[in-house]
Amino acid sequence: MKSLLATLALTTALTLPGLAMARPVTLTTTLNNYGGDGAYLALYVTDTSGAYVGSLWMAGGKSKYYEHLSDWYRATGGDTAQVNGITGASVGAGRTLEITLDLADALFDAGYTLHIDAAVEDMRDSPNEVAVPLTTDGAGTPVSGRRYIASFAYDM
């Protein structure tokens, strides 16, 4: 009985921090009416030194076009394992992409930056279209992109 209680206490102690260390975050990206095909978007995170940490989302399923997401491609070497399970369809002009992810709390207020690279067929590639620091204060504040993205915001 005693050992059962000890086991239960241990599993609870191990599980609770895990639940508390992540939260659902919604990333909302609205594209301009740029008059082209669907845009490929790579959402990824860098640390304080600008080093690639990991990817959050890839809009566009065909890896042969990833070289046009040039900053992401340079950081990852085009490794599709980086975006396994976090890849969806490309996003049409004027559309809004809304992604809800369970993100680690440690990502916020720790010097991390979220970047978006964008590319459209027969149009200019746009690396680092958006670069926004991940802070709790910055949540809900829309930022504009350089070429294809009308606005981007994260909410939690």
Added chain:
Amino acid sequence: MKKTLTLLVASTALTAAIGVPAWSAMQSPPDVLRSVAALFDDAPQAMPLVLASDDDDNDDDRWRDGSRRGHDDDDDDDDDDDDDCRGGARNPAPAGTVAPPQNGLFGNGAPPQVQVN
């Protein structure tokens, strides 16, 4: 008897004439074979290098011809399964089919949810 001997000598000579060069070629280092082969390969390869114009220089910011999707419609779906690979590169697993990567960014909670409006 003489006839048989002649036939044997002739067949041995023929075998040696064909077999010895082939055998010695097999024993040569691969680099030698490659360099000899390169002499013959260079000529046909040289032809495509002659460019009539420098149009390609201005296309760095566009999706190259080889990268085009092959259709001109404006839909934004990528569900079709045509020409999925180039040079053996595999497409990533779509969301919902496998867990997100273990890159330290994701918790262990709900799977990603996506919506396009």
